[in-house]
Amino acid sequence: MIFARVIGTVVAAQKDENLNGKKLLLCKEVDxxxxxxxxxxxxxxxxxxxxxxxxxxxxxxSARMTDLTRNAPIDAVIMAIVDDVHVQTVKPSKKATA
Amino acid sequence: MIFARVIGTVVAAQKDENLNGKKLLLCKEVDxxxxxxxxxxxxxxxxxxxxxxxxxxxxxxSARMTDLTRNAPIDAVIMAIVDDVHVQTVKPSKKATA
Amino acid sequence: MIFARVIGTVVAAQKDENLNGKKLLLCKEVDxxxxxxxxxxxxxxxxxxxxxxxxxxxxxxSARMTDLTRNAPIDAVIMAIVDDVHVQTVKPSKKATA
Amino acid sequence: MIFARVIGTVVAAQKDENLNGKKLLLCKEVDxxxxxxxxxxxxxxxxxxxxxxxxxxxxxxSARMTDLTRNAPIDAVIMAIVDDVHVQTVKPSKKATA
Amino acid sequence: MIFARVIGTVVAAQKDENLNGKKLLLCKEVDxxxxxxxxxxxxxxxxxxxxxxxxxxxxxxSARMTDLTRNAPIDAVIMAIVDDVHVQTVKPSKKATA
Structure with a gap:
């Protein structure tokens, strides 16, 4: 999964019928x-x-694995709202020698 | 999903039979x-x-999830015509600390 | 789908049995x-x-959606030979304001 | 598959119900x-x-092919912890002439 | 499909049970x-x-379409060993006018 921020909405009247009632959001990828x-x-x-x-x-x-999106011709879904991202100081464990 | 603009058509006589009756459109990606x-x-x-x-x-x-494209060997479908894109001034909510 | 030109063949004797009788073609992507x-x-x-x-x-x-390729461990298929590509002078319709 | 190192966790209270009980880890790709x-x-x-x-x-x-992730709207899974990577001095076998 | 050369092995004791008995190979992409x-x-x-x-x-x-890999949480498989790649001098046929 990737991080993104919701920044707008997309309006489309003429669309596949499986998109009816689904909100199309414009997202900008973030780190x-x-x-x-x-x-x-x-x-x-x-x-x-x-x-x-x-x-x-x-x-x-995977975008079709929610109750809302099953069988719809969509390839991206927002499946979680991020509250916090905890980053640890990286101290590699398990060796990976080459 | 990504944005694109329809700019032409592709003509192909020799093709998989599941493509018969389907319009192949040339699209240029847009922002x-x-x-x-x-x-x-x-x-x-x-x-x-x-x-x-x-x-x-x-x-x-997901490109095969329309009535028209089911079971066809195609990996891209136009599933909506965009009328408007509304962009809000971004004011981040929900913190994401790192 | 993307455009490509067939420029050669790939010979492989030792391969998954589902590849038997299938021609593996080398393609160079084109615009x-x-x-x-x-x-x-x-x-x-x-x-x-x-x-x-x-x-x-x-x-x-989608590469497995032809009679030939069903259930084969392949991720790319040639499903049409391009005769012509017609490009119109682009005159955007339907507004997309931001 | 790609290599990555686990460097943190993602907290999300509001999420698809199929994500309940699943740990979302932040990973940084490595070579x-x-x-x-x-x-x-x-x-x-x-x-x-x-x-x-x-x-x-x-x-x-493929990310949904574990007991934990089946049917969840997720597109990435950690399916192995790397102990060692053995790299041989490359001495190409089987010719590939062009 | 893409070309690669096998250059090593990956050792992982702690992994999804569907990976047992499967060899994980390190491959470097080649042209x-x-x-x-x-x-x-x-x-x-x-x-x-x-x-x-x-x-x-x-x-x-497609990586799961071999007898060995069916239902395993893996997204890449080696399905053929390349013996030869024959490249023809490219002389485009079938026009594609624009």
């Missing part, structure tokens, strides 16, 4: 600290995310 | 403001999109 | 005008494409 | 020698990985 | 002439590939 990256994504909202929220996006067939 | 990016995509049209339309493309197995 | 790009792809031929042909490649699970 | 690359990934932990562990990430529908 | 590129991949070996072999990798759900 784990919430800093904006350059990529934009359009995703269906499955967790009632609001604008400004930092969220997690799931891509591909 | 959320409609500005052209460098990437081109060929997608099956499931919403009667016309040339010049700004559309949404869905990729992967 | 919509047929100009070569830098990426190479190996794809199974489902439409009797020949060397020099400009073709369409479908990736992922 | 085969454990050297950090620039990309971050959020993955569900299926093997009780701990922070600092070098792990393998599997993406896409 | 069609066998020249090394910069990307590394970890793939399950389904064709008894050895170190130094030039192989084909299949990604995504």
């Amino acid at each position: 784990h600290q919430g800093k904006p990256l350059s990529t934009y994504h359009v995703a269906v909202d499955a967790v009632q995310a609001g604008e400004g929220n930092m969220v997690l996006l799931s891509y591909g067939s | 959320h403001q409609g500005k052209p990016l460098s990437t081109y995509h060929v997608a099956v049209d499931a919403v009667q999109a016309g040339e010049g339309n700004m559309v949404l493309l869905s990729y992967g197995s | 919509h005008q047929g100009k070569p790009l830098s990426t190479y792809h190996v794809a199974v031929d489902a439409v009797q494409a020949g060397e020099g042909n400009m073709v369409l490649l479908s990736y992922g699970s | 085969h020698q454990g050297k950090p690359l620039s990309t971050y990934h959020v993955a569900v932990d299926a093997v009780q990985a701990g922070e600092g562990n070098m792990v393998l990430l599997s993406y896409g529908s | 069609h002439q066998g020249k090394p590129l910069s990307t590394y991949h970890v793939a399950v070996d389904a064709v008894q590939a050895g170190e130094g072999n030039m192989v084909l990798l299949s990604y995504g759900s």
Whole structure:
């Protein structure tokens, strides 16, 4: 999954019928600290995310694994709203020699 | 999903039989403001999109989730015509500390 | 789908049994005008494409949606031979304001 | 699969119900020698990985092929903890002429 | 599919049970002439590939389409050992006008 921030909405009247009743949100990819990256994504909202929220996006067939999105022709879903990201000071364990 | 603009058509006589009767459209990726990016995509049209339309493309197995495209060997579908994209001034909510 | 040109063949004696009888073609990605790009792809031929042909490649699970490729461990298929690509002068319709 | 190192955790209260009880770990991609690359990934932990562990990430529908993740809207899973990577001096066998 | 060369092995004791008995090989991507590129991949070996072999990798759900890998949480498989790659002098056929 990747981090993104909800920054807008997409309006589309003419669309596949399986998209009816689904909110299409414009998301800007961010890093784990919430800093904006350059990529934009359009995703269906499955967790009632609001604008400004930092969220997690799931891509591909996994995007259809929510009650809302099953069988819809969509390839990206917002499946969690991020509250906090805890980063530890990295001290590698388990060796990986080469 | 990504934004694209329909800019042409692809003609192919010799093709998998599951492609019969499906329109293959040439699309140029655009950003959320409609500005052209460098990437081109060929997608099956499931919403009667016309040339010049700004559309949404869905990729992967999701491209087969329309009545038109079920079981076809295609990996990209136009599943919505974009009318408007509303962008809010971003005011991040929900903290994401690191 | 992406455009590519068939430029060669791949010979592999030791392979998964589901690949028997399938032609593995070396393809060089091209743009919509047929100009070569830098990426190479190996794809199974489902439409009797020949060397020099400009073709369409479908990736992922969609590559298994032809009679020839069903259940094979392959992630790319040639599913159409391109005859022509018609590009219109782009005159954007449907606004997408931001 | 790609190599990554577990460097933190993601907290999300509001999420798809299929995510309940699953640990979302923040991973930084590394090369085969454990050297950090620039990309971050959020993955569900299926093997009780701990922070600092070098792990393998599997993406896409394959991420749902563990007992823990079946049917969940997630596209990345940690499915192995890396103990060692043995690299041989490469001496190409089987010719590939062009 | 992409070309790669087998250059090592990955040892992982703690892993999803569906990985038991499967060999995880470290592969370095190569071009069609066998020249090394910069990307590394970890793939399950389904064709008894050895170190130094030039192989084909299949990604995504297709990686689970071998007897060995069915239902395993893996997204890359070695499904063929490359013996030869024949490249023709490219003489484009079938026009693609724009």
